[in-house]
Amino acid sequence: MRPLLEAEGLRHRVGGFGLEVARFQVFPGEILAVLGPSGSGKTTLLRLLSGLLPLQAGRVEGGLRAYLPQNPPLLRRSVLENAAFGLYLKGVPRKEARKRAEALLSRVGLKDKARQPAHLLSGGEAVRLALARTLLVEPEVLLLDEPTASLDPGNTAQIEALLREAAGEGRGVVLATHDLFQARRLAHRVLFLYLGEAVEEAPAERFFQAPKDPRSRAFLEGRL
Ligand code: ADP
Ligand code: MG
DSSP states (O other), rough: OOSEEEEEEEEEETTEEEEEEEEEETTOOOOOEEETTTTSSHHHHHHHHSSSSSSSEEEEESSSSEEEEESSSOOOOOHHHHHHHHHHHTOOOOOHHHHHHHHHHHHHOOOTTTBBBBGGGGGGHHHHHHHHHHHTTTOOOOOEESSSTTOOOHHHHHHHHHHHHHTTOOEEEEEESOOOOHHHHHHHHEEETTTTTTEEEEEEEHHHHHHOOOHHHHHTTTTT
């Protein structure tokens, strides 16, 4: 199977920090968890893969990517206008964009809030709106930066269901998280980063049952 996104020879320095990832691939229908404690380079990697951060070395190739930052900014407009915004930018006519946005808001459980100002949404609702807006542009690869970090279990479960659905539609899902339980629930494959180094990459089951690197073991046992 051909990867939807492929990177090679990534090296990136900011201040005293250096990230190095020799090879990175995401396949259709796959949820790949990028694991690592705070400061290990997850956000930097996602931003490099998204194209938001100019590459210092290496190459990234692949299809349409959508990046969901950790605290996605919402416009001071209605929920519906926020959802439709990405389609307006793509030149989709307003009526058609609103129609598609409404359908997606139903899917993320926000149909009843479509006319409300987006800034009145709860944290969980705001993340669902941001995810809806991201899904509307039909990306081949989703790059999600700790989307459920501050959410309650109910909202977390809803977001996780949407990510499974996205993978089920054949998209590639790259999920940065330090939540091991979430990675166990969702991930097919795991990339473990530590201090900017791609320490271990493995099928999720193998990684959780028999991590090979001592740093992976330490992370899984809560010692990093
Ligand atoms: P993670 O998302 O895993 O917490 P990050 O990619 O955000 O890790 O950060 C990795 C390291 O790079 C951290 O030590 C962070 O302080 C540093 N860093 C990230 N961006 C910058 C920047 N623009 N300037 C200086 N240091 C940065
Ligand atoms: Mg981060």
